[in-house]
Amino acid sequence: MPGATMVKRHLNDLRGCFADTAAYEAALAAGNPLLYSVGAVEPADGEGDLHYGVGLLMPGKIGNEYWMTKGHLHSWRPAAEFYFGLTGEGVMLLEDEATGENRIVPLRPNGVVYVPGRTAHRTMNVGNTPLTYLGVYPAKAGHDYSTIARKNFRCIVVERDGKPVMIERPS
Numbered sequence: 001m002p003g004a005t006m007v008k009r010h011l012n013d014l015r016g017c018f019a020d021t022a023a024y025e026a027a028l029a030a031g032n033p034l035l036y037s038v039g040a041v042e043p044a045d046g047e048g049d050l051h052y053g054v055g056l057l058m059p060g061k062i063g064n065e066y067w068m069t070k071g072h073l074h075s076w077r078p079a080a081e082f083y084f085g086l087t088g089e090g091v092m093l094l095e096d097e098a099t100g101e102n103r104i105v106p107l108r109p110n111g112v113v114y115v116p117g118r119t120a121h122r123t124m125n126v127g128n129t130p131l132t133y134l135g136v137y138p139a140k141a142g143h144d145y146s147t148i149a150r151k152n153f154r155c156i157v158v159e160r161d162g163k164p165v166m167i168e169r170p171s
């Protein structure tokens with residue numbers, strides 16, 4: 001059905017995402033800030049149609065991990081997506097579902113990140129200002145959050161000497 005939706009995610013919606021659980025619980029005890037919102041537009045659902053969303057991710061950190069989105073795979077696994085950076089300084093964490101390989105790609109104003117199919121994707125704000133971006137994907141892509149909720153990403157992105165660095169998730 002054609003339509004538009006607005007999703008808002010607060011810190012308590014990101015339970016399980018951050019590696020530093022003590023820092024997460026301490027932050028949550030102090031408040032439950034809005035981390036990000038996504039305004040999604042679904043003009044039509046036919047084969048060949050596109051859906052798109054504008055994301056707004058605020059700056060912040062839990063321990064030394066940047067505020068991030070939940071992250072997902074597409075329910076229809078072959079669906080690719082492109083992100084177009086609008087404002088702010090971001091990084092995307094991409095995990096190939098078949099190989100488990102993780103990599104990070106900068107998301108900058110007027111820059112494009114191509115997310116291939118069968119690739120879990122999560123966005124981090126690594127700057128000090130709001131990060132905004134446009135994501136465009138096939139109408140039938142769908143969002144699978146359950147796989148990431150169960151396994152999480154193999155790697156995390158932390159600040160080291162003021163820069164984002166990808167490291168293995170501590171066990």
Ligand code: PA5
Binds near residue numbers: 070
């Ligand atoms: O469809 C997309 O990939 C984006 O619009 C995301 O929904 C957005 O970045 C928010 O991330 P998530 O859906 O993982 O919460």
Ligand code: MN
Binds near residue numbers: 074121137
């Ligand atoms: Mn997506």
